[in-house]
Amino acid sequence: MDATFDKPKVSNFFYSNQQGNALVNMHNSDQLRSSQTSTSRSSESSDLGGTGKWAAKLLRECAKAISEKDSARIHHLLWMLNELASPYGDCEQKLAAHFLQALFCKATESGNRCYKTLTSVAEKGHSFDSARKMTLKFQEVSPWTTFGHVASNGAILDALEGETKLHIIDISHTFCTQWPTLLEALATRNDETPRLRLTVVVMASMSNLVMKEVGQRMEKFARLMGVPFEFRVVAGLAQLADLTHEELGLREDEAVAVNCIGALRHVSVEERPSVVRMLRSFRPKVVTIVEEEADFTSTRGDFVECFEECLRFYSVFFEMLEESFVPTSNERLMLERESSRSIVSLLACGGDGGGECERRERGSQWCGRLREAFSPAGFSDDVVDDVKALLKRYRAGWSFVPAKGDESGLYLMWKEEAVVWVSAWKP
Structure with a gap:
């Protein structure tokens, strides 16, 4: 009409x-x-x-x-x-x-x-306190975010086993709530406790004061766990593809892991191939990706x-x-x-910058793109057991299934509907 x-x-x-x-x-x-x-x-x-x-x-x-x-x-x-x-x-x-x-x-x-x-x-x-309380309460009542945390942490620990100097590049908006359990796992390793550098890449509008408080909390917990720890923030990037080796302070003697939770959907569709190539250029031992299962890219027209x-x-x-x-x-x-x-x-929102870029892609779509630069790393039986134990803490209705066919990773299911996809990749 x-x-x-x-x-x-x-x-x-x-x-x-x-x-x-x-x-x-x-x-x-x-x-x-x-x-x-x-x-x-x-x-x-x-x-x-x-x-x-x-x-x-x-x-x-x-x-x-x-x-x-x-x-x-x-x-x-x-x-x-x-x-x-x-x-x-x-x-x-x-x-x-x-x-x-x-x-x-x-x-x-x-x-x-x-x-x-x-x-x-x-x-x-x-405020920071209200946002932190919301994040922690959500994790308490639902595995929507903790599912990705547990699987990603397990993949990172497996990939960095035996390394003495670790550098995790965290590209996410989780207020670092993922990392205390990893620090605890490092502290209880049988061999020498490794040194850990955590670099948080902030693309959202978190203030410097917020990230300063997050860093102080992380440093305090690391001291409590007895893990040598260094925390730093990279902020002010116009787009993720602008991230450089120099800003991350990459060192030859460190084993690198890149962790991306809910961050890649904020990258424009056109930029995503270049961001994937950028991640590979960091020469990581493992890259973990967590995204919500929806397709807002192929339907945008x-x-x-x-x-x-x-x-x-x-x-x-x-x-x-x-x-x-x-x-x-x-x-x-x-x-x-x-x-x-x-x-x-x-x-x-139109394309003139009024609304944030939030174009989710399904796991199958991400797999096709990531395979151009990486190979699937998979999850060990121990990680799968950890995920099973996690879901038992929550109400009925939650489950997970492994990806099938050419896809890779695990899918979190709510009443038989896939809602979150997690995967691990290696160069």
Whole structure:
């Protein structure tokens, strides 16, 4: 359709709503439509039910209307979603609320401005303590992040066995929560405790004060464990491909491991081959990669396809949060707001730098790219046993499976849905 969408005012759709549960039972969509727009449309049934999966259905309809530039239907569906959605309701209401924001931004071409505002608000409202508490609580109730930590640490320890001088290049945004268990493992080795240098490459907006505190905590723990330890930070890079040997301070007598957790999805798709070659140039003994299992690259040219993949991934994520956290958890709310910003970036931001580059790729896609510079290292039986022991600490619903065919690595599963991929590679 060629209809031009008349951009509504934000206030028309984003006012406070406390009646989401009651409105789920509304059946007469003609009455709803007439209160929002004077456009005459044929009668349609919208029996949403009180307990069904109504959010995905309405969101899909809205995404389709935006793709077709159906102005009247966009107005109707945005209004209807706003009546039903709530960021403080059940899982369906939350899913609707966060996707509604992105769809509204897409329809009004306000995604870049909205994303910058959301990011600014988050940065002002989050302290290091609150972010650290959120990270640790998430690790306590869900293996979403600890799965990658345990498998990566095991692969690194296996690859660096017998080395006396270690250098780990950490390209991630985990506040170094991965490394205390590795330090403990080094301290309990039968042979001489090796020296460890940890270089953290910071691409996100963590302040120098935050990283200074992280470093002090790590140094204190290393002293407690009796591990000779050096901590440094590399920050201020415009893009990851700019990382150089000189900035990392690579030394000939050190065994190098590169650890990438959730960082490569922030690299633009066009830059990824050069980043892979850069990692190989560091001559590492092992490279560990952890990424969430979703494809936001091959679908980026088609809004509806990208929306479907985004909806699939975040439906699983929000359901997992619903079952892992208590309803009143502040940490859960912070994670949901982070997801909301990512959804806006993915669905509503153009290519002019308004939203961060966050184009996830599936493990199969990464395997194809990484094989151009590396060979799969695999995981030992001991590492697999460690992963099994980890998952036993969490509620039912979690499992893992090895990659099949030409793929490499392990997949973390939530109720039979792959959500996180971890792999290890060697030159």
